[in-house]
Amino acid sequence: MITLYHHPVSPFCITIRMILCYAKAEHRVVDLPYSDRRVIIEKTGGNYYKIPIIEDGKTIVWDRTELGQEIARYLDDKFRLDLFPPALEGIQSILSRYIESDVEGVAFKLNDIHYESWLPDVHDRTMWLRHKERKFGSGCISQWHANQGSFHEELEECLKPLEQMLSVRPFLIDESMRFVDCDLFGVIGNLMFSGHNAIPTRFSYLHRWHSRVATRCGTSQSAKT
Ligand SMILES: N[C@@H](CCC(=O)N[C@@H](CS)C(=O)NCC(=O)O)C(=O)O
Structure with a gap:
């Protein structure tokens, strides 16, 4: 039995959860408060604080390198999912960088501005805000709220080549x-998490792709669950 320690808003956690479902792996999911990483720290012997991690018997797996996709590769090997065929390594490496930097970099802001709706616990919410403001500056969430029109435009620009x-x-x-589909599914799941954002209507191929991936993984059409 594999255990996934996660928070459901995280794009990287959504990706790993959907891979577990795609693999039909027997697993359980442990929801952590966003700002309490005690379990992660304990499980990794103080070597990691990010989410997600997985526990498979005595084996603890986390993404040790940026864009290393170690958890996804572990599951890919174990369940023979063929998410990382050698012939596609190069293109997957370039595209996952684009998905996790350009697309994710704007998508998460559009979800973050609605944080009060998906972070109900006042302690967790305040610590989350502290984390954001330390990284992006005081008042960043209000600024992102005010700029959401331009973020939607930026998101459309980023999604255009993927639609093509x-x-x-x-x-x-x-x-x-392949892995990049899982990667993008996680980023889109994070974008839509608050319920306030969707894939832009004009991107019909992306809409169909999203339903196709959700069906393959046996999840509902929303990446939220
Ligand atoms: N899987 C990623 C890292 C995972 C990640 O960045 N997780 C975020 C949540 S979406 C996190 O835990 N950030 C640090 C924090 O929240 O303190 C990698 O490629 O290394």
Whole structure:
């Protein structure tokens, strides 16, 4: 039995959860308060504080390197999912960098501005705000709120090439689902988490891709669950 320690808002956690579902792996999910990383610190012997991590018997796996995708690769090996075929390593490495920097970099702000709706606990919420303001400056959430129009435009620009890719094949880079599809599914799941944002209507191929991936993973059409 694999245990996933996560918070449901995190794009990286959504990705790992959907891979577990795609693999039909027997697993349980432990929801952590966003700002309490005690379990992560204990499980990794003080070597990590981010989410997600997974526990498989005595084995603890976390993403030790930026863009290393160690958890996803562990699950890929264990369940033979073929998410990382050697012939696609190069393109997956370039595209996952784009998804996790350009797309995620604007998508998370559009979800963060609605944080009061998805972080109900006052302690967790205040510590989350502290974390954000230390990284992005005091008042960042109000500024992002005021700039949301330009963030929506930026998001559309970022999604345009992905829509174009999906107009000629069912998944981003192949006829089958690969890691980059899981990666993007996580980022879109984070974007939509508050219930206030959606994939822009004009991106019909992205909409169809999203339903296709959700069906493959046996999740509902929303990445929230
Ligand atoms: N999987 C990522 C890292 C995971 C990550 O950045 N998780 C975020 C949550 S979405 C996190 O825990 N950030 C630090 C924090 O919240 O304190 C990697 O490629 O290394």
